Amino acid sequence: MAVLANRDNDVHCDVCGTSTRVPGYGEQFGALQASWGYGARHDGERYRVRLCESCFFMALSYFRQERRVHHLFDDAPQDDDHEFGRIARDDYWADS
Numbered sequence: 104m105a106v107l108a109n110r111d112n113d114v115h116c117d118v119c120g121t122s123t124r125v126p127g128y129g130e131q132f133g134a135l136q137a138s139w140g141y142g143a144r145h146d147g148e149r150y151r152v153r154l155c156e157s158c159f160f161m162a163l164s165y166f167r168q169e170r171r172v173h174h175l176f177d178d179a180p181q182d183d184d185h186e187f188g189r190i191a192r193d194d195y196w197a198d199s
C-alpha cells in the first residue's frame with residue numbers, strides 16, 4: 104500500500120492526503136476495510152483505507168448512487184438513501 108510521507112504523526116486521508124486532526128478534538132476519520140478469507144477471490148488479502156470526513160461522504164455518495172442503479176427496476180420501494188450506511192445518530196461517544 105502506498106503511504107504518503109507525513110511531516111507529523113497525524114492520520115492523513117488516504118485519498119486526499121489531508122490531516123484528519125480536528126483542532127481540539129483529535130483525529131476524526133472513517134475507514135473502509137476488509138479482510139478476505141477462504142473462498143473469496145481475494146483470499147488472504149486485507150484492506151484498510153482511512154478517509155477524511157469529506158472523502159468519506161464522497162465515497163458514501165458513490166455507494167448510494169451504485170445502490171440506486173442496482174435496484175433501479177426493483178418492484179419494492181428502496182429504503183431512504185439518507186440513512187444508507189448510518190448505524191447510529193447522536194452517538195457522540197461511539198458507545199452504541
Ligand SMILES: [Zn+2]
Binds near residue numbers: 120
Ligand atoms: Zn480526504
